[in-house]
Amino acid sequence: MKYFVGVxxxxxxxxxxxxxxxxxxxxxxxxPTLKDRPYNQIVEDIGKLVINTLDQEDIDKKYVKYxxxxxxxxxxxxxxxIVRNYTLxxxxxPIRTELEKYINLPVYVENDANCAALAESxxxxxxxxxxxxxxxxxxxxxxxxxxxxxxxxGFNYAGAELGHMVVSFNGxxxxxxxxxxxxxxxxxxxxxxxxxxAAEKCPESTLNxxxxxxxxxxxxTIIFDCAxxxxxxxxxxxxxxxxxxxxxIVNIINILxxxxxxxxxxxxKEGEYFLKPLKELVSSKTYCQEVRQTDFKLAQxxxxxxxxxxxMLGVYKNMMLxxxxxx
Amino acid sequence: MKYFVGVxxxxxxxxxxxxxxxxxxxxxxxxPTLKDRPYNQIVEDIGKLVINTLDQEDIDKKYVKYxxxxxxxxxxxxxxxIVRNYTLxxxxxPIRTELEKYINLPVYVENDANCAALAESxxxxxxxxxxxxxxxxxxxxxxxxxxxxxxxxGFNYAGAELGHMVVSFNGxxxxxxxxxxxxxxxxxxxxxxxxxxAAEKCPESTLNxxxxxxxxxxxxTIIFDCAxxxxxxxxxxxxxxxxxxxxxIVNIINILxxxxxxxxxxxxKEGEYFLKPLKELVSSKTYCQEVRQTDFKLAQxxxxxxxxxxxMLGVYKNMMLxxxxxx
Numbered sequence: 001m002k003y004f005v006g007v008x009x010x011x012x013x014x015x016x017x018x019x020x021x022x023x024x025x026x027x028x029x030x031x032p033t034l035k036d037r038p039y040n041q042i043v044e045d046i047g048k049l050v051i052n053t054l055d056q057e058d059i060d061k062k063y064v065k066y067x068x069x070x071x072x073x074x075x076x077x078x079x080x081x082i083v084r085n086y087t088l089x090x091x092x093x094p095i096r097t098e099l100e101k102y103i104n105l106p107v108y109v110e111n112d113a114n115c116a117a118l119a120e121s122x123x124x125x126x127x128x129x130x131x132x133x134x135x136x137x138x139x140x141x142x143x144x145x146x147x148x149x150x151x152x153x154g155f156n157y158a159g160a161e162l163g164h165m166v167v168s169f170n171g172x173x174x175x176x177x178x179x180x181x182x183x184x185x186x187x188x189x190x191x192x193x194x195x196x197x198a199a200e201k202c203p204e205s206t207l208n209x210x211x212x213x214x215x216x217x218x219x220x221t222i223i224f225d226c227a228x229x230x231x232x233x234x235x236x237x238x239x240x241x242x243x244x245x246x247x248x249i250v251n252i253i254n255i256l257x258x259x260x261x262x263x264x265x266x267x268x269k270e271g272e273y274f275l276k277p278l279k280e281l282v283s284s285k286t287y288c289q290e291v292r293q294t295d296f297k298l299a300q301x302x303x304x305x306x307x308x309x310x311x312m313l314g315v316y317k318n319m320m321l322x323x324x325x326x327x
Numbered sequence: 328m329k330y331f332v333g334v335x336x337x338x339x340x341x342x343x344x345x346x347x348x349x350x351x352x353x354x355x356x357x358x359p360t361l362k363d364r365p366y367n368q369i370v371e372d373i374g375k376l377v378i379n380t381l382d383q384e385d386i387d388k389k390y391v392k393y394x395x396x397x398x399x400x401x402x403x404x405x406x407x408x409i410v411r412n413y414t415l416x417x418x419x420x421p422i423r424t425e426l427e428k429y430i431n432l433p434v435y436v437e438n439d440a441n442c443a444a445l446a447e448s449x450x451x452x453x454x455x456x457x458x459x460x461x462x463x464x465x466x467x468x469x470x471x472x473x474x475x476x477x478x479x480x481g482f483n484y485a486g487a488e489l490g491h492m493v494v495s496f497n498g499x500x501x502x503x504x505x506x507x508x509x510x511x512x513x514x515x516x517x518x519x520x521x522x523x524x525a526a527e528k529c530p531e532s533t534l535n536x537x538x539x540x541x542x543x544x545x546x547x548t549i550i551f552d553c554a555x556x557x558x559x560x561x562x563x564x565x566x567x568x569x570x571x572x573x574x575x576i577v578n579i580i581n582i583l584x585x586x587x588x589x590x591x592x593x594x595x596k597e598g599e600y601f602l603k604p605l606k607e608l609v610s611s612k613t614y615c616q617e618v619r620q621t622d623f624k625l626a627q628x629x630x631x632x633x634x635x636x637x638x639m640l641g642v643y644k645n646m647m648l649x650x651x652x653x654x
Contacts, residue, residue, distance in 0.1 A: 258482065
């Protein structure tokens with residue numbers, strides 16, 4: 001039996017998972033990242049945690065085929081570095097070279113959202129689907145594009161920044177500096193902001209009661225719960241939010257026509273209450289109505305998505321990796 | 328020596344070209360489409376023109392490897408039909424089956440903009456480039472995505488509708504029924520409309536003199552010529568237009584990160600006067616500045632682009648064609 005190791009190098013935690021060839025998680029361990037220390041100390045801890053996790057599962061290293069690391073930021077999948085990541089303060093950080101000091105195995109490095117998309121493709125909502133797009137709605141909007149079972153991220157590995165597609169030029173300011181990016185309208189952050197603005201204008205809304213007017217307490221769940229209980233302000237906020245979300249999704253369909261779009265993030269927990277009206281909105285707006293239409297699914301790999309996808313990087317290589325790039 | 332035949336089935340003309348294995352055009356012939364007759368008569372004429380063109384070049388049919396047909400509308404590349412095309416009134420029209428009645432050779436069917444993108448990739452501005460996007464600016468905005476030297480158009484062959492990416496939700500009405508599509512701001516039609524509105528507001532502009540206030544006479548060339556001669560209204564129109572154009576191009580880069588974007592259409596004739604400020608605008612707005620940036624080029628295959636790309640369809644098959652789909 002062959003095993004695959006996936007690492008999620010996050011801002012808060014390092015998570016290591018051992019995965020089988022079907023992308024099934026066998027064991028998962030984590031430690032704090034302590035992100036403000038030098039990168040080589042972080043990578044040393046990753047190496048130790050990988051060895052510990054394999055030991056605890058009694059797996060000999062010779063049965064492990066690849067290690068993959070998923071990390072926020074822009075990777076260079078070819079040379080195994082992170083070109084730039086602001087939250088971890090990485091700049092051309094040589095993750096592969098550093099990790100190989102501790103474990104003599106092929107190491108792949110990818111963006112975390114791309115890993116999550118690969119996880120959904122291998123062992124989640126888009127299993128057995130050649131072409132899918134995963135949209136993760138959180139602080140921002142992360143995206144991953146899977147074409148013919150592989151990650152597609154362009155010639156420089158920096159693509160699939162779906163959140164930074166402008167849907168309203170001269171519109172709301174985005175964290176990236178541009179105006180009108182999709183994530184400035186359709187991220188969880190944007191939804192919460194929209195709910196706070198609406199609640200402020202409408203004192204009688206239950207949105208005010210549940211948070212005692214402390215809008216920093218808003219979550220996707222609170223807003224959806226108010227709507228489900230019949231609060232008109234919350235309902236209106238969600239209707240408007242679904243419009244924003246659908247505009248970006250229709251763009252993705254018109255450009256990429258994936259067979260499946262997988263929606264991840266906290267909001268996915270709202271299930272059909274959220275997905276049904278979204279599907280209806282999208283299907284009324286796609287450009288070509290007379291072909292088979294893109295299907296929508298909720299993410300299935302949950303909090304293990306980056307670890308599972310990272311573990312599978314060596315099997316389903318990035319489309320732009322030609323030949324054996326590890327040498 | 329092997330030859331390849333490309334057909335452009337256009338609204339006005341049927342063009343047939345014979346191409347060598349490098350995508351070089353050897354001979355081109357055309358006849359009127361006479362689009363209001365039944366499709367089988369149109370395809371019969373295509374068959375005859377193919378045979379005539381080969382005869383005139385004294386090429387035996389046994390040296391021809393494939394035939395490709397490029398046509399506006401949404402193709403089904405797998406079964407060789409055009410699913411829907413409004414201008415030619417095609418609906419599940421079996422181009423391959425019909426054409427095979429006249430010539431016993433493998434027939435491929437594709438969207439014309441996808442063919443143009445393939446032509447640029449094989450024998451034009453994106454030669455030797457694995458991943459490129461071609462944007463054709465005309466009545467609308469046509470697009471073609473090339474990944475690893477093949478056309479990518481999604482699981483249902485309906486993708487790459489770049490013009491129908493919304494860049495301003497609730498914005499200008501588009502011919503597709505949606506509001507705020509890129510082509511409603513950045514097509515040649517949109518530029519001409521923007522120039523007419525500006526000229527009307529500004530009687531002293533030379534835009535009025537050259538057309539004698541008949542704005543139906545506007546062309547991209549007239550507007551650019553007025554700007555080059557120093558007319559401030561025309562200059563302002565172009566500045567605003569380049570902003571619109573750049574917003575969609577930056578979106579394409581953030582999502583697809585192609586190595587090259589090829590710009591085609593009449594406007595490409597403006598060369599560096601048009602391309603230089605566009606490049607500057609785009610490079611100031613892309614999401615990831617610290618990786619190799621997408622290059623810009625002007626289309627090189629000109630009026631033969633669809634014919635050349637169609638001829639090459641059998642060699643560089645659509646990414647979604649697995650195995651021998653012709654049987």
